[in-house]
Amino acid sequence: MTQLFSRLIALGCMAILITVPFIALYFLINIDLFATMTRSHLGLPIQWQTVSEIQWYSLWLLTVFYIAIGLAGLYFLRRAFSNFAKGQLFNHSNSRDLRLFSILLFAQALAKPLYFSISSVLLSMNHPSGQKMLSVSFGSDEVKVIALAMILWVMSDLLVRGCKLESENKQFI
Template identity: 30%
Template sequence: MTSNRLAQLSQRMAAVTLLLIVAMLALNAALWLFPVIAGKNGWGLGFALTDRLLSDTADKAALFPWWQTTGGIVLSSVPLLALAFGLGHLRRLFQSYARGDYFSSEAARHLGKVGRAVAIWVLLDFLCEPLLSVWVTMNEPVGQRMISLSITAPSFVALFLAACISIIARILWQASEVDSENRTFV
């Protein structure tokens, strides 16, 4: 692939990444505002923490007062904001690649922040689930309230990928240092 095509592809990926960030946060809010689209009888749309908590209670969630819906949006968005932060750095990485900065310390820094953000996303998803489950069921009668906590296989995969991305970022940083030293000798 020529460098011009690679630059164009990187620019497109930067744009797609921005769209993904916006779509992810908008879909999360939409699922809380219109829970019928998340339910089993709806469109089956769902995303991460919101999907786990609304898939069985979509009918009840449609009756939540505004403050409970707003709290659900906020609590379920906390992990997504960490992921959006990482995707923002992924976007900046693609923009660096579009400029031809393949072995820069800036590119390595962006990639490292992507890895850390994915790990933080998994951690925050794990921590916010019990809070959100209490929030969603707080108006239920005694005996029907719940606290949920889940560790899923995708969480382990995401943590593994976060570790891999962080290691590759460290390698890229080392390569940028070697590249910088080689340029000073020439």
């Protein structure tokens, strides 16, 4: 059952790694749709009529950088779960991949408040003086993701120790 779930997780990661860049390119080509989605999902009191096309492209680029952190993490998660699906549980490669995933997960959790802060400044840049915005938020979602990243870091360390025990057991047999 572990191998089946590992295979499903690896395939899910692969599907996301393939589709997200195409979606990002689609939004680059159709920046108006990106702007419409941003307006509907971003809960900021922005004067949307003042946002220029260059600001939308700048926000798109900022979003791509933010998403790239998560995609890099998914790449390493996919590698680890592909090995788990093959029955390779305790090895240094899995430990390294899970550790890199946890680092990138931690980095994305820290980048989220920065992303939204820069987004609010970027989108309110054309507002009249005194009405520009800087929105800073750090909530329980970021704390949960940071806690998950720390748990995965510990698990990656446990994989290394399990690998050492497995090699010691093979020497005695």
